[in-house]
Every structure is written in C-alpha cells, then in structure tokens.
Amino acid sequence: MNPFIHELIAHYNQWITIFLMVSGLYIVIAKDNMVKKLVGLSLFQTSVYLLYISPGKILGGTPPIMDPKFSVYSNPLPHVLILTAIVVGVATLALGLALVVRINEAYGTIEEDEIFARGEEE
Amino acid sequence: MKMDLILRITTKLLIPFMLLFALYVQFHGDYGPGGGFQAGVITAAMVILYALIFGLKAAQRVVPVSVVQFMVPLGVLVYxxxxxxxxxxxxxxLNYNLLGHDRVHAQEWGILLVEIGVYITVSGTMTAIFYMFAGRGR
Amino acid sequence: MEALINMVLLTLLAIVTIGVIRMKNLFAVVILSGIYSFLMASVFIVLDAVDVAMTEASVGAGISTVLLLGTLYLTKSEETEPLHKPYVALFLAAVTAGALIYGTLGLPPFGAPDAPIHLHVANRYIENWKEETGVPNVVTSVLASYRGFDTLGETAVIFTAGIGVLLLLKGRKSPGAETPDMQAEAVAARAAAREAEAEADAEDNLS
Structure with missing residues (x-):
C-alpha cells in the first residue's frame, strides 16, 4: 500500500482532531462576536474529548461493559475522564453565556470591537 | 404556544416516559451505559421541554425555583x-468498603449513594441555569 | 468496517466545522453546533465510548443548544464583520496545526491493541471488577469508586458554575440597561473606529 494512505488511515482521527482544535482556536482569536467565541471554545473542548477517546479504541473491541461473551474491551479510563469533562464543559459554557448576557445589558452589544470602541471614547 | 394542541398533548404524553427513562438510566447505570450525569441532564431536559411548551410560570409551579436552588448544594453534601x-x-x-458486610455489597451501596448525589446536583444546576436564562426577559 | 464508518463521520464533522466558521447568522451557528454534537456522539459510539456518547448527545446537543438559543434571544442573532483581517489568527492556527501534525507521526496507529495506553492501569479495572466492585459497567465503577475523588471535585465544579450563573443572572435588570439609545451609540462608536482605521491605513499608504 502507498505509505501516505497507510499513514492517513493510522492517523486520520488525530488529524481531524487537530483540524477541529485549530478551527476552535481560529474562531476564538479571529471573531469578535462573543457568542461565536463561546461556540469556538466548545469546538476546541469537543476536539479534546475526541483526542482522549480515539486512542482508547481497540479495533474489534467492544464497549467496556463486562460480559462473558466478549474478551476484548476498549480502554475505559479515557471514557471516565471525558464523561466528567463534558458536564464541566456545559457548566462553564453556561457561566460564559451568563457573562455575555450581562455584558449585553451593560454595553448594548456583544461585539468585542464595539465594546473596546466605547471604552476608548469614555 | 398556548393553542398548539398537538404539541401540548404530545408533551404531556412524553413527560412521564422521560422521567422513567431518566430513572432507568440512573439505577441501571451499573449494568449498562448511564449514571448520575446522564440521568440528571435528562431530568433537566424534561423540565425544559415542559417550560418551552406550557410556559415558564407553569414549569415553576411544578418544580419551584426554591427547590431547584436547594438541590444545587444538596447533591454535593450527599456526596x-x-x-x-x-x-x-x-x-x-470515601472508603466504601465500610458501608456493608462484604466488599461487593459495600461498593454497590457506595456507588449508588454517590451517583444519587451527582444526580441531584446535575439536575438541579441544569434546571436552575435554564430558569435563570429564561426568566431574564427582554 | 469500523474504521471506515469512523472516517466518514469524522469527515462530516470537519465539514460542519467549516460551516460554523463561515456562517454569519448566529442561529445557524447554534444549530450547526447541535449537529456537530450529534455527529460527535455517533463517533463516540463507533469508538466504543457508549457512556460518553450518551452524555454528549444529551448535554452537547440538548442543554448547550437550549442555553445558546436563550442567550441569542436575550442578545442579538447576527454577527457583524470584524474590523481586523484574520491573517494573524490564520497564521497562528496553521503553525499550531503543523506542529501538532508533526507530533502525531510518532504516535501509535489507530486501534492498535498494543499501544502503551492499553498496557497500564486499564487492565486492572477490566480484570478485577468482579472481586473489587461487582459492577459490570467498568466506566461506572471507575467513575464512582476507583476515582471517586475526581468525581467529587467535578461535582463541586458544577455546583460552583451553578452558583456563578445564579449570582450573575438572578434578580432584576438594572434600569436603563440596553436601551435603543445605547445600541445606537455602540453603532456610532463602531463607525468612528472604522473611519479612524481607514484613515490610518491611508496615511500608511501615503508615507
């Protein structure tokens, strides 16, 4: 097999994870809208979930719920770590959105550049 | 949304099953996928669905704000x-082995109690956050 | 077969992400992020993480979407064009991606049973479940028993975030907040900033 295709199949999960990660990074840096920034932040977060779950998979394995019919199980440890991370992620997202709502009430806008412009004016 | 007959009746039919599914996920978490986090979120989703269809006031009559806010610290206290x-x-x-007469029973008691704590905090927090966002008004 | 389904779902994820970056209407962005979460949950099922898939579907696609829509209802649903061109961000993202992809070349291939991650503590959980906890779902037993301290800390984080949201949003709005005047002021300030930028550019070009 062509060595590039071999590498592609072996590392496709990681490459997509990296793409999602830098997309989140790009949104957080480049966009001024705060809701969009938070969506970007959660894209970044979700890519980290994928980063943890992918290496835990064993091809031909089953979910780690014990049963005498199976012998090969995927690694349960990343699942535990990410399970808690997801719920913490939504809690922090809610906190960020609450801040956005308050900023909108104080400044009348959720665009970062408009807020900075008002700050310079005063 | 007051006049939408189909949505109102379907919601009324769905809500008991959502609660039942949440409890199944909670107590069957030892043998299948699930646990306190998922069950808490499903319960919160049930309250959110009710609030979306019947209005925030009706939802807060069924699940009052004070109860929800009490649940937020209660789960951590149970844990x-x-x-x-x-x-x-x-x-x-958190050494569960002292909770029962033999090791396996003690562990199951410990996991059950701890998951109930997680369930209370997660469902309470998610519902409280939704109430805050929905009640803010324009 | 597993690997193929996995690759297709991951490609769809990448496409949805491009949509999220390019869309200007925030409602569309929120709905796309809900689709993203459902796709991610499907990927988790293929990767044998059933508990995680269930959580991601209910939290990521359910609660997050509701909260984002609630925020849009309280604020605005259209994104304006940023003042600055995104070249710096694009450059940073490209450099980060390049460095990370170079790093992946040394990692074990996808799905290999002899990767270092599988040779460590996970085997103990899988082999001793019967004597040590008696709970067949290893994820639950690790979550609540072996790593009970982690879960306690994380419950405390949720509690803290809940208290934070209650502090920020409970009670009445301060009077005079978010009047049409203020929005007009914001738009005017933005226009002024744009003009200043254009002038600065023109001066740069002259000199």
Whole structure:
C-alpha cells in the first residue's frame, strides 16, 4: 500500500482532531462576536474529548461493559475522564453565556470591537 | 404556544416516559451505559421541554425555583456526606468498603449513594441555569 | 468496517466545522453546533465510548443548544464583520496545526491493541471488577469508586458554575440597561473606529 494512505488511515482521527482544535482556536482569536467565541471554545473542548477517546479504541473491541461473551474491551479510563469533562464543559459554557448576557445589558452589544470602541471614547 | 394542541398533548404524553427513562438510566447505570450525569441532564431536559411548551410560570409551579436552588448544594453534601460517614466508621474518606458486610455489597451501596448525589446536583444546576436564562426577559 | 464508518463521520464533522466558521447568522451557528454534537456522539459510539456518547448527545446537543438559543434571544442573532483581517489568527492556527501534525507521526496507529495506553492501569479495572466492585459497567465503577475523588471535585465544579450563573443572572435588570439609545451609540462608536482605521491605513499608504 502507498505509505501516505497507510499513514492517513493510522492517523486520520488525530488529524481531524487537530483540524477541529485549530478551527476552535481560529474562531476564538479571529471573531469578535462573543457568542461565536463561546461556540469556538466548545469546538476546541469537543476536539479534546475526541483526542482522549480515539486512542482508547481497540479495533474489534467492544464497549467496556463486562460480559462473558466478549474478551476484548476498549480502554475505559479515557471514557471516565471525558464523561466528567463534558458536564464541566456545559457548566462553564453556561457561566460564559451568563457573562455575555450581562455584558449585553451593560454595553448594548456583544461585539468585542464595539465594546473596546466605547471604552476608548469614555 | 398556548393553542398548539398537538404539541401540548404530545408533551404531556412524553413527560412521564422521560422521567422513567431518566430513572432507568440512573439505577441501571451499573449494568449498562448511564449514571448520575446522564440521568440528571435528562431530568433537566424534561423540565425544559415542559417550560418551552406550557410556559415558564407553569414549569415553576411544578418544580419551584426554591427547590431547584436547594438541590444545587444538596447533591454535593450527599456526596461528601458519604465520605464523612466512612470516616466516622473508622476508615478513609470515601472508603466504601465500610458501608456493608462484604466488599461487593459495600461498593454497590457506595456507588449508588454517590451517583444519587451527582444526580441531584446535575439536575438541579441544569434546571436552575435554564430558569435563570429564561426568566431574564427582554 | 469500523474504521471506515469512523472516517466518514469524522469527515462530516470537519465539514460542519467549516460551516460554523463561515456562517454569519448566529442561529445557524447554534444549530450547526447541535449537529456537530450529534455527529460527535455517533463517533463516540463507533469508538466504543457508549457512556460518553450518551452524555454528549444529551448535554452537547440538548442543554448547550437550549442555553445558546436563550442567550441569542436575550442578545442579538447576527454577527457583524470584524474590523481586523484574520491573517494573524490564520497564521497562528496553521503553525499550531503543523506542529501538532508533526507530533502525531510518532504516535501509535489507530486501534492498535498494543499501544502503551492499553498496557497500564486499564487492565486492572477490566480484570478485577468482579472481586473489587461487582459492577459490570467498568466506566461506572471507575467513575464512582476507583476515582471517586475526581468525581467529587467535578461535582463541586458544577455546583460552583451553578452558583456563578445564579449570582450573575438572578434578580432584576438594572434600569436603563440596553436601551435603543445605547445600541445606537455602540453603532456610532463602531463607525468612528472604522473611519479612524481607514484613515490610518491611508496615511500608511501615503508615507
């Protein structure tokens, strides 16, 4: 097999994870809208979930719920770590959105550049 | 949304099953996928669905704000309470083996109690956050 | 077969992400992020993480979407064009991606049973479940028993975030907040900033 295709199949999960990660990074840096920034932040977060779950998979394995019919199980440890991370992620997202709502009430806008412009004016 | 007959009746039919599914996920978490986090979120989703269709006021009559806010710290207290109880029994913090007469039973008791703590906090927090966002008004 | 389904779902994820970056209407962005979460949950099922898939579907696609829509209802649903060109961000993202992809070349291939991650503590959980906890779902037993301290800390984080949201949003709005005047002021300030930028550019070009 062509060595590039071999590498592609072996590392496709990681490459997509990296793409999602830098997309989140790009949104957080480049966009001024705060809701969009938070969506970007959660894209970044979700890519980290994928980063943890992918290496835990064993091809031909089953979910780690014990049963005498199976012998090969995927690694349960990343699942535990990410399970808690997801719920913490939504809690922090809610906190960020609450801040956005308050900023909108104080400044009348959720665009970062408009807020900075008002700050310079005063 | 007051006049939408189909949505209102379907919601009324769905809600008991959503609660039942949440409880199934909670108590069957030892044998299948699920646990306190998922069950808490499903319960919160049930309250959110009710609020979306029947209005926030109706939802807050069924699940009052004060109860939800009480649940937020209660779950953490249940969790730490299990840990402190095992300390009083003479072991370490969260050493479940002291909760029953043999190891497997004790572990199952510990996991059950701790998951109930997680369930209370997660469902309470998610519902409280939704109430805050929905009640803010324009 | 597993690997193929996995690759297709991951490609769809990448496409949805491009949509999220390019869309200007925030409602569309929120709905796309819900689709993203459902796709991610499907990927988790293929990767044998059933508990995680269930959580991601209910939290990511359910609660997050509701909260984002609630925020849009309280604020605005259209994104304006940023003042600055995104070249710096694009450059940073490209450099980060390049460095990370170079790093992946040394990692074990996808799905290999002899990767270092599988040779460590996970085997103990899988082999001793019967004597040590008696709970067949290893994820639950690790979550609540072996790593009970982690879960306690994380419950405390949720509690803290809940208290934070209650502190920020409970009670009445301060009077005079978010009047049409203020929005007009914001737009005017933005226009002024744009003009200043254009002038600065023109001066740069002259000199």
């Amino acid at each position: 730490t309470g299990v840990g402190v109880y095992t300390m009083f029994k003479g072991g370490e913090f």
